[in-house]
Amino acid sequence: MPGTPSPSPEGSVAQFLGPCAPARLFPPVPPIPDWARLEPNRPRPRPRPWRAAGGNSSALSWRGGSAPSWAAPPVRIAQAPPPGGHVAQQQDGGVRSVTEEPPRAPRVPRPARAMVTEQEVEAIGRTLLDAAQPLPARFRALFTLRNLGGRAAVEWIGRAFGDGSALLKHELAFCLGQMQDEAAIPVLISVLEDTAQEPMVRHEAGEALGAIGNPDVLDILKRYSQDPVVEVAETCQLAVRRLEWLQNNKEKPSTTPYLSVDPAPPAEETDVAKLREILLDESQELFDRYRAMFALRNVGGQAAVLALAEGLRCGSALFRHEIGYVLGQLQDEACVPQLTAALRSRAESPMVRHECAEALGSIARPSCLQALRAFASDEERVVRESCQVALDMYEYENGAQFQYADGLCKLQASS
Numbered sequence: 026m027p028g029t030p031s032p033s034p035e036g037s038v039a040q041f042l043g044p045c046a047p048a049r050l051f052p053p054v055p056p057i058p059d060w061a062r063l064e065p066n067r068p069r070p071r072p073r074p075w076r077a078a079g080g081n082s083s084a085l086s087w088r089g090g091s092a093p094s095w096a097a098p099p100v101r102i103a104q105a106p107p108p109g110g111h112v113a114q115q116q117d118g119g120v121r122s123v124t125e126e127p128p129r130a131p132r133v134p135r136p137a138r139a140m141v142t143e144q145e146v147e148a149i150g151r152t153l154l155d156a157a158q159p160l161p162a163r164f165r166a167l168f169t170l171r172n173l174g175g176r177a178a179v180e181w182i183g184r185a186f187g188d189g190s191a192l193l194k195h196e197l198a199f200c201l202g203q204m205q206d207e208a209a210i211p212v213l214i215s216v217l218e219d220t221a222q223e224p225m226v227r228h229e230a231g232e233a234l235g236a237i238g239n240p241d242v243l244d245i246l247k248r249y250s251q252d253p254v255v256e257v258a259e260t261c262q263l264a265v266r267r268l269e270w271l272q273n274n275k276e277k278p279s280t281t282p283y284l285s286v287d288p289a290p291p292a293e294e295t296d297v298a299k300l301r302e303i304l305l306d307e308s309q310e311l312f313d314r315y316r317a318m319f320a321l322r323n324v325g326g327q328a329a330v331l332a333l334a335e336g337l338r339c340g341s342a343l344f345r346h347e348i349g350y351v352l353g354q355l356q357d358e359a360c361v362p363q364l365t366a367a368l369r370s371r372a373e374s375p376m377v378r379h380e381c382a383e384a385l386g387s388i389a390r391p392s393c394l395q396a397l398r399a400f401a402s403d404e405e406r407v408v409r410e411s412c413q414v415a416l417d418m419y420e421y422e423n424g425a426q427f428q429y430a431d432g433l434c435k436l437q438a439s440s
């Protein structure tokens with residue numbers, strides 16, 4: 026099947042055990058199942074990773090699709106080295122070990138463990154900060170840092186907020202939120218407070234503060250719930266509701282197939298028609314509509330995808346951009362026309378067009394390509410850059426690359 030690499034067993038083993046191992050936080054493309062060889066036209070499940078989350082919680086999330094069982098749990102970052110494991114010295118003096126567990130593929134051996142040095146983290150951080158690098162390479166460096174986690178990674182990510190790319194900066198904030206490392210709180214607050222930062226960046230900083238889950242930021246979030254920039258205000262309102270929900274519900278939001286840290290817990294309702302009704306009802310509170318959104322995502326299936334896609338025509342740019350994000354997670358081709366229409370609409374908010382572009386890159390079907398290529402030179406910088414990054418995602422999804430977050434792998438291969 027074109028675009029579905031099938032590395033040799035030896036190749037897989039070498040990649041798992043080689044120096045690239047610690048950065049291999051995304052699983053390899055699984056072997057082609059027999060049914061796919063026999064029925065090449067049958068749609069194949071595409072639980073492809075894009076954004077991984079977890080950081081110090083050591084879990085990965087999958088922006089594009091649910092975490093496949095053969096990859097769970099992909100990474101463990103332990104405080105003490107496992108027997109026979111390698112350890113990494115962190116900048117704060119702590120020692121941690123990086124352990125990967127193998128995918129389900131039977132030919133893959135025991136978890137790989139390898140060393141990540143301060144110098145390597147620094148080199149990846151420098152790639153992230155280097156404006157001369159192509160944006161997709163800087164994105165990959167960012168996700169490598171996010172997957173590595175730890176104080177040094179948080180610091181390197183925090184240093185990039187002076188960049189000229191709103192797209193990159195909003196992704197920095199997203200990653201810091203997904204890492205759920207409280208060390209990131211000060212920089213996120215400063216970004217939220219900085220009105221010179223683009224609304225999309227401040228929005229993501231507010232959302233990240235909610236994602237980290239520390240109630241100490243409640244007062245700040247309440248203050249910015251009244252921000253004149255509506256995307257920032259709505260984000261902070263949601264983050265306040267999330268933190269209050271966490272306080273009132275001793276347990277964290279239930280585990281979902283998508284291990285991302287979402288701005289609202291999924292609704293308990295699972296009926297698609299009822300969830301759709303709440304989702305599209307603009308008289309409902311935004312938090313409840315978000316809860317319906319994440320419940321629909323978790324239920325999945327084409328009816329849920331199409332209900333979500335209807336949300337691209339609802340009020341609130343923030344709401345529509347989150348719909349785009351969720352559709353990117355779902356990776357269902359059924360919503361390509363709606364995503365493409367939103368990307369093409371110059372009347373649409375750039376934040377929404379950006380998220381729709383990335384969703385198309387995550388879905389990564391040929392039907393996504395034309396619009397991504399057409400808008401890779403859009404006059405709106407954030408749209409243009411999103412399409413460029415999305416095309417890189419498309420290439421990753423359809424190619425033989427071992428992992429998306431390949432910063433460490435590239436670094437070690439070049440040394």
Ligand SMILES: [Fe+2]
Nearest residue numbers: 228229232346
């Ligand atoms: Fe966002």
Ligand SMILES: [Fe+2]
Nearest residue numbers: 195350379380
């Ligand atoms: Fe985004």
